[in-house]
Amino acid sequence: MKKEYTCICGKKMKETELEFEGFIVKGWKCDNCGEELLDPLAVEKIREMKNSLVVKVREVGKSIVVTIPYILKDLAGLHEGEKIAWRIENGELVLGKSLLKRAMV
Numbered sequence: 001m002k003k004e005y006t007c008i009c010g011k012k013m014k015e016t017e018l019e020f021e022g023f024i025v026k027g028w029k030c031d032n033c034g035e036e037l038l039d040p041l042a043v044e045k046i047r048e049m050k051n052s053l054v055v056k057v058r059e060v061g062k063s064i065v066v067t068i069p070y071i072l073k074d075l076a077g078l079h080e081g082e083k084i085a086w087r088i089e090n091g092e093l094v095l096g097k098s099l100l101k102r103a104m105v
């Protein structure tokens, strides 16, 4: 069932997609005054997800260890035992399979 909201200006708000911290989330917008309302559940989910993506750099012997949050495993299509490689892109560390594919060509 669609939720309906009345804007502070008194007009009905239309369900739409809005941008929040780089993500597209469900929301409502008033065509009359431009007021926007974000879906609070979607906002909460994005905040939780962003928190779980922050990891700490640790030293183990002569290596640096960072963990890959579980949420990224499926998104990146990673499987146990699979080989992945680091590369540096615009000064950022990027971890993935594409470097290995390029090396095989």
Ligand SMILES: [Zn+2]
Pocket (backbone or CB within 6 Å): 007, 008, 009, 010, 011, 030, 031, 032, 033, 034, 035
């Ligand atoms: Zn309005």
